[in-house]
Amino acid sequence: MSDEKMPPLGHVFGNEDRVKVAKTKVAPFAYICYLETYMEGETKVSGRGTGFLISPTCIVTCGHVLYRRDAPQKNKWVARVDIAPAFDGRNAPFGSRNVPATQNSLVVIKSFIDSNKPAIWRQNDIGAIILPRRLAFEISGNMIGLAEMSSGIQGREFMIPGYSGDKNGEMWAAKGKVIERDQDFLRHEIDVTEGASGAPLLALKQDGTPGNVAYGIHSAELKVPQKANAAIAFTAANQATIMDWAGKVNPD
Structure with missing residues:
Protein backbone atom coordinates (compact mmCIF):
# COMPACT_ATOMS: atom_id res chain seq x y z
CA MET A 1 0.00 0.00 0.00
CA SER A 2 1.24 3.48 -0.79
CA ASP A 3 2.54 5.36 2.24
CA GLU A 4 1.31 8.66 0.80
CA LYS A 5 -0.79 10.33 3.45
CA MET A 6 -4.22 11.86 3.09
CA PRO A 7 -4.11 15.47 1.88
CA PRO A 8 -5.10 18.16 4.39
CA LEU A 9 -8.82 17.86 4.99
CA GLY A 10 -9.75 21.33 3.80
CA HIS A 11 -8.28 24.78 4.29
CA VAL A 12 -9.60 28.32 4.48
CA PHE A 13 -9.71 29.44 0.89
CA GLY A 14 -9.15 33.14 0.38
CA ASN A 15 -11.02 35.50 2.64
CA GLU A 16 -13.30 34.62 5.54
CA ASP A 17 -16.55 34.06 3.68
CA ARG A 18 -18.41 31.82 6.09
CA VAL A 19 -21.55 32.86 7.94
CA LYS A 20 -23.08 31.22 10.97
CA VAL A 21 -26.32 29.31 10.33
CA ALA A 22 -28.74 30.88 12.80
CA LYS A 23 -31.74 28.63 12.10
CA THR A 24 -30.36 25.12 11.95
CA LYS A 25 -33.81 23.49 12.24
CA VAL A 26 -34.83 24.85 8.81
CA ALA A 27 -34.28 22.73 5.68
CA PRO A 28 -31.78 21.96 4.27
CA PHE A 29 -29.71 22.72 7.38
CA ALA A 30 -31.87 20.44 9.53
CA TYR A 31 -30.37 17.45 7.71
CA ILE A 32 -26.71 18.45 8.17
CA CYS A 33 -25.09 16.38 10.93
CA TYR A 34 -22.29 17.12 13.35
CA LEU A 35 -20.09 14.03 13.78
CA GLU A 36 -17.62 13.14 16.52
CA THR A 37 -15.61 9.93 16.24
CA TYR A 38 -13.66 7.79 18.68
CA MET A 39 -10.95 5.28 17.86
CA GLU A 40 -10.64 1.91 19.58
CA GLY A 41 -9.14 2.23 23.06
CA GLU A 42 -9.59 6.01 23.19
CA THR A 43 -11.94 7.91 25.49
CA LYS A 44 -11.43 11.36 23.95
CA VAL A 45 -12.81 12.52 20.63
CA SER A 46 -10.30 11.56 17.94
CA GLY A 47 -11.96 13.25 14.97
CA ARG A 48 -14.79 15.49 13.85
CA GLY A 49 -16.64 15.69 10.61
CA THR A 50 -19.87 16.51 8.85
CA GLY A 51 -22.51 14.26 7.37
CA PHE A 52 -25.96 14.65 5.85
CA LEU A 53 -29.15 12.65 6.04
CA ILE A 54 -30.47 11.19 2.80
CA SER A 55 -32.97 9.00 4.69
CA PRO A 56 -33.98 8.63 8.35
CA THR A 57 -31.39 5.87 8.78
CA CYS A 58 -28.56 6.83 6.36
CA ILE A 59 -26.02 9.60 6.95
CA VAL A 60 -23.55 10.17 4.10
CA THR A 61 -20.06 11.43 4.94
CA CYS A 62 -16.48 11.01 3.76
CA GLY A 63 -14.81 7.63 3.99
CA HIS A 64 -11.88 9.10 5.93
CA VAL A 65 -14.22 10.25 8.69
CA LEU A 66 -15.08 6.58 9.36
CA TYR A 67 -11.94 4.75 8.26
CA ARG A 68 -8.69 6.45 9.30
CA ARG A 69 -6.04 5.24 6.89
CA ASP A 70 -3.31 7.08 8.83
CA ALA A 71 -4.39 5.95 12.34
CA GLY A 89 -22.85 24.35 19.19
CA ARG A 90 -24.90 23.69 22.31
CA ASN A 91 -28.24 22.14 21.37
CA ALA A 92 -29.24 19.08 19.36
CA PRO A 93 -32.83 19.96 18.38
CA PHE A 94 -33.54 16.54 16.86
CA GLY A 95 -31.61 14.56 19.43
CA SER A 96 -28.32 12.72 19.06
CA ARG A 97 -27.22 9.14 18.52
CA ASN A 98 -24.17 7.25 19.77
CA VAL A 99 -23.47 4.55 17.19
CA PRO A 100 -20.88 1.83 17.86
CA ALA A 101 -19.04 0.45 14.86
CA THR A 102 -20.40 -2.88 13.67
CA GLN A 103 -20.38 -4.65 10.32
CA ASN A 104 -23.85 -3.21 9.77
CA SER A 105 -23.37 0.39 10.88
CA LEU A 106 -20.37 1.77 8.94
CA VAL A 107 -19.70 1.43 5.22
CA VAL A 108 -17.27 3.00 2.73
CA ILE A 109 -16.64 2.55 -0.97
CA LYS A 110 -14.42 -0.52 -1.16
CA SER A 111 -11.64 0.99 -3.27
CA PHE A 112 -11.11 3.73 -0.67
CA ILE A 113 -9.71 1.02 1.59
CA ASP A 114 -8.31 -1.44 -0.94
CA SER A 115 -6.57 0.74 -3.52
CA ASN A 116 -2.90 1.67 -3.15
CA LYS A 117 -3.28 4.40 -5.76
CA PRO A 118 -4.03 7.79 -4.16
CA ALA A 128 -22.11 6.25 5.31
CA ILE A 129 -23.47 5.52 8.75
CA ILE A 130 -26.43 3.14 8.73
CA LEU A 131 -28.68 3.45 11.78
CA PRO A 132 -30.89 0.69 13.12
CA ARG A 133 -34.55 1.58 12.69
CA ARG A 134 -34.96 2.23 16.42
CA LEU A 135 -32.43 5.09 16.15
CA ALA A 136 -33.84 6.67 12.97
CA PHE A 137 -34.02 10.46 12.75
CA GLU A 138 -37.65 11.29 12.01
CA ILE A 139 -37.27 14.85 10.75
CA SER A 140 -40.08 16.24 8.59
CA GLY A 141 -39.53 17.35 5.01
CA ASN A 142 -37.45 16.06 2.12
CA MET A 143 -33.95 15.06 3.12
CA ILE A 144 -30.87 15.73 0.99
CA GLY A 145 -31.09 14.33 -2.54
CA LEU A 146 -28.19 13.46 -4.84
CA ALA A 147 -27.68 14.60 -8.41
CA GLU A 148 -25.08 14.48 -11.14
CA MET A 149 -24.12 17.45 -13.25
CA SER A 150 -22.05 16.32 -16.20
CA SER A 151 -21.74 19.75 -17.81
CA GLY A 152 -22.19 23.39 -16.98
CA ILE A 153 -20.81 23.09 -13.46
CA GLN A 154 -17.68 25.19 -13.94
CA GLY A 155 -18.27 28.72 -12.67
CA ARG A 156 -21.57 27.81 -11.04
CA GLU A 157 -22.09 28.88 -7.42
CA PHE A 158 -22.84 26.42 -4.63
CA MET A 159 -23.05 26.38 -0.85
CA ILE A 160 -21.37 24.09 1.67
CA PRO A 161 -22.92 24.04 5.15
CA LYS A 177 -17.89 28.79 -7.34
CA VAL A 178 -16.65 25.54 -8.77
CA ILE A 179 -13.35 26.28 -10.50
CA GLU A 180 -13.23 23.15 -12.62
CA ARG A 181 -14.07 19.48 -12.76
CA ASP A 182 -11.01 17.24 -12.80
CA GLN A 183 -12.21 13.67 -13.35
CA ASP A 184 -14.38 13.02 -10.30
CA PHE A 185 -13.03 15.96 -8.30
CA LEU A 186 -14.70 19.35 -8.27
CA ARG A 187 -12.18 22.03 -7.41
CA HIS A 188 -13.98 24.82 -5.60
CA GLU A 189 -13.27 28.13 -3.88
CA ILE A 190 -15.77 27.68 -1.04
CA ASP A 191 -14.39 28.66 2.36
CA VAL A 192 -14.27 25.57 4.59
CA THR A 193 -11.75 24.03 6.97
CA GLU A 194 -11.00 20.66 8.53
CA GLY A 195 -14.17 19.27 10.10
CA ALA A 196 -16.30 20.08 7.07
CA SER A 197 -15.24 16.83 5.41
CA GLY A 198 -18.44 15.05 4.44
CA ALA A 199 -20.49 18.22 3.95
CA PRO A 200 -22.73 18.39 0.86
CA LEU A 201 -22.14 20.69 -2.09
CA LEU A 202 -25.63 22.18 -2.42
CA ALA A 203 -26.96 23.85 -5.54
CA LEU A 204 -28.42 27.32 -5.04
CA LYS A 205 -31.90 28.30 -6.07
CA GLN A 206 -32.61 31.43 -8.12
CA ASP A 207 -33.02 33.50 -4.95
CA LYS A 227 -4.55 25.38 -4.70
CA ALA A 228 -8.23 24.81 -4.02
CA ASN A 229 -10.63 22.89 -1.90
CA ALA A 230 -12.11 19.78 -3.44
CA ALA A 231 -15.40 17.95 -3.50
CA ILE A 232 -16.02 14.51 -4.95
CA ALA A 233 -18.58 14.78 -7.72
CA PHE A 234 -21.62 12.56 -7.51
CA THR A 235 -21.65 10.22 -10.49
CA ALA A 236 -24.11 7.57 -11.59
CA ALA A 237 -21.81 4.91 -10.10
CA ASN A 238 -21.27 6.39 -6.65
CA GLN A 239 -24.91 7.47 -6.42
CA ALA A 240 -25.94 3.87 -7.04
CA THR A 241 -23.63 2.73 -4.25
CA ILE A 242 -24.98 5.34 -1.84
CA MET A 243 -28.59 4.51 -2.62
CA ASP A 244 -27.81 0.84 -2.06
CA TRP A 245 -26.51 1.80 1.39
CA ALA A 246 -29.67 3.83 2.04
CA GLY A 247 -31.74 0.72 1.39
CA LYS A 248 -29.82 -1.46 3.86
CA VAL A 249 -31.43 -2.61 7.07
CA ASN A 250 -29.24 -2.45 10.18
CA PRO A 251 -30.55 -5.15 12.56
CA ASP A 252 -28.35 -4.13 15.51
Missing part, protein backbone atom coordinates in the same frame (compact mmCIF):
# COMPACT_ATOMS: atom_id res chain seq x y z
CA PRO A 72 -1.72 4.20 14.47
CA GLN A 73 -4.21 1.53 15.52
CA LYS A 74 -4.20 -1.78 13.65
CA ASN A 75 -7.97 -1.44 13.29
CA LYS A 76 -8.45 1.68 11.14
CA TRP A 77 -12.21 1.87 11.60
CA VAL A 78 -13.51 4.30 14.18
CA ALA A 79 -15.01 2.54 17.19
CA ARG A 80 -17.96 4.91 17.64
CA VAL A 81 -19.66 7.84 15.95
CA ASP A 82 -21.78 10.43 17.76
CA ILE A 83 -24.31 12.11 15.46
CA ALA A 84 -26.39 15.27 15.96
CA PRO A 85 -28.39 16.78 13.08
CA ALA A 86 -28.79 20.57 13.12
CA PHE A 87 -26.42 20.92 16.08
CA ASP A 88 -25.87 24.60 16.91
CA ALA A 119 -5.84 9.03 -7.26
CA ILE A 120 -8.32 6.17 -6.90
CA TRP A 121 -8.92 6.16 -3.15
CA ARG A 122 -9.26 9.93 -3.01
CA GLN A 123 -11.95 9.86 -5.68
CA ASN A 124 -13.81 7.17 -3.71
CA ASP A 125 -13.58 8.83 -0.30
CA ILE A 126 -17.28 8.34 0.46
CA GLY A 127 -18.91 6.46 3.31
CA GLY A 162 -20.92 22.13 7.73
CA TYR A 163 -18.94 21.95 10.92
CA SER A 164 -15.50 23.42 10.34
CA GLY A 165 -13.18 22.56 13.21
CA ASP A 166 -12.54 26.16 14.20
CA LYS A 167 -16.23 26.85 15.00
CA ASN A 168 -16.71 24.70 18.14
CA GLY A 169 -19.59 22.61 16.87
CA GLU A 170 -21.50 25.50 15.33
CA MET A 171 -22.85 25.13 11.81
CA TRP A 172 -21.42 27.63 9.36
CA ALA A 173 -21.99 27.92 5.63
CA ALA A 174 -20.19 29.52 2.72
CA LYS A 175 -20.92 30.10 -0.95
CA GLY A 176 -18.50 29.96 -3.81
CA GLY A 208 -29.55 32.48 -3.76
CA THR A 209 -30.72 30.17 -0.99
CA PRO A 210 -29.64 26.51 -0.94
CA GLY A 211 -31.88 23.74 -2.12
CA ASN A 212 -31.73 20.22 -0.75
CA VAL A 213 -29.91 18.69 -3.73
CA ALA A 214 -26.21 17.81 -3.41
CA TYR A 215 -23.92 17.53 -6.42
CA GLY A 216 -20.86 16.47 -4.47
CA ILE A 217 -19.29 15.97 -1.06
CA HIS A 218 -16.48 18.12 0.35
CA SER A 219 -13.42 15.97 0.92
CA ALA A 220 -9.99 17.62 0.87
CA GLU A 221 -7.55 20.30 -0.15
CA LEU A 222 -5.80 19.98 -3.50
CA LYS A 223 -2.50 21.69 -4.26
CA VAL A 224 -2.01 21.06 -7.99
CA PRO A 225 -2.44 22.36 -10.59
CA GLN A 226 -3.75 25.12 -8.36
